[in-house]
Amino acid sequence: MAFNFRVCLMWCVVFAYVFYIGDGFVNGEDILNAPLIRHRRSYQSKNKTNQNLTQPDKDRSPVFATENCTVVFAQVGGTATLPCVVRKFSNGVVSWIRKHDYHLLTVGLATYNTDDRFLVEHVRHLQNWGLLIRNVQASDEGLYECQISTHPPTSIIIQLKVTKASASIQGSPDLYLRAGSVLRLVCTLQHSTEPPAYVFWYHEQRMINYDPGVEVKEGRASSVLQMQGADKSHNGNYTCSPSNAVPASIIVHVLNATAEEKPAAMQHANASPAVSSTLIQYGLLIIIMVSSHPIT
Numbered sequence: 001m002a003f004n005f006r007v008c009l010m011w012c013v014v015f016a017y018v019f020y021i022g023d024g025f026v027n028g029e030d031i032l033n034a035p036l037i038r039h040r041r042s043y044q045s046k047n048k049t050n051q052n053l054t055q056p057d058k059d060r061s062p063v064f065a066t067e068n069c070t071v072v073f074a075q076v077g078g079t080a081t082l083p084c085v086v087r088k089f090s091n092g093v094v095s096w097i098r099k100h101d102y103h104l105l106t107v108g109l110a111t112y113n114t115d116d117r118f119l120v121e122h123v124r125h126l127q128n129w130g131l132l133i134r135n136v137q138a139s140d141e142g143l144y145e146c147q148i149s150t151h152p153p154t155s156i157i158i159q160l161k162v163t164k165a166s167a168s169i170q171g172s173p174d175l176y177l178r179a180g181s182v183l184r185l186v187c188t189l190q191h192s193t194e195p196p197a198y199v200f201w202y203h204e205q206r207m208i209n210y211d212p213g214v215e216v217k218e219g220r221a222s223s224v225l226q227m228q229g230a231d232k233s234h235n236g237n238y239t240c241s242p243s244n245a246v247p248a249s250i251i252v253h254v255l256n257a258t259a260e261e262k263p264a265a266m267q268h269a270n271a272s273p274a275v276s277s278t279l280i281q282y283g284l285l286i287i288i289m290v291s292s293h294p295i296t
Contacts, residue, residue, distance in 0.1 A: 084146035099143035165192040165245035172250040187240030196242035199223040
């Protein structure tokens, strides 16, 4: 009995040893090295995460704070400012080049162009070397390069898109209103990148902004003309003319409600007696026919 107990105990120890040791080998790797492997893998995944987090920083220019391929919108006749903010500045000189003809526009603060519409807007404490274009024209649209004369030269591209602002009057081309009501015209600016210096309203050929009884309210992208008690003198063409946009026009028709409704009322009034007389005639005819017919 003791022998059998010793044999069973020995086999239990063997099975336990085989179980734990055999389980310690996973895909041919020693269990003693497993914590080290897990630690190394954890470090590698953490390192990859840090690389992913720092990837956008690698795409950013170490020299320019302004992003490459920035798009700037400006309207015809307006002013465009193309940004070029330097992050790290050394002894290099900032230059602006127009890409479509490779024309050198500015070097430092000096303008190398006979067109005085181009100049540098420099803010030293911000390291901004923006290109200012006054009285923008449609031909100014395109790509511009801001370059620093380092070795090798470093540059970014700025795209200028030019729009044509225009005015629009709600309700055009014709507006009808009753006499005595409020004449209110709303003029809005479309494709505008900057507010107009002024908006003039014209009745036919005369500017009426400051006429008695005329009220003009101006916003950043709209202008409202308002007049109380419209009458026949307010008929005609009205034009909204912003300083930096194509003007718009509308034709106002003031209807004299009293004069126009009178004929219709007279027509209905004249029709009533006719209908009444007709009914009387038919009634009399029926009475005569009934009275002349013998009763049986």
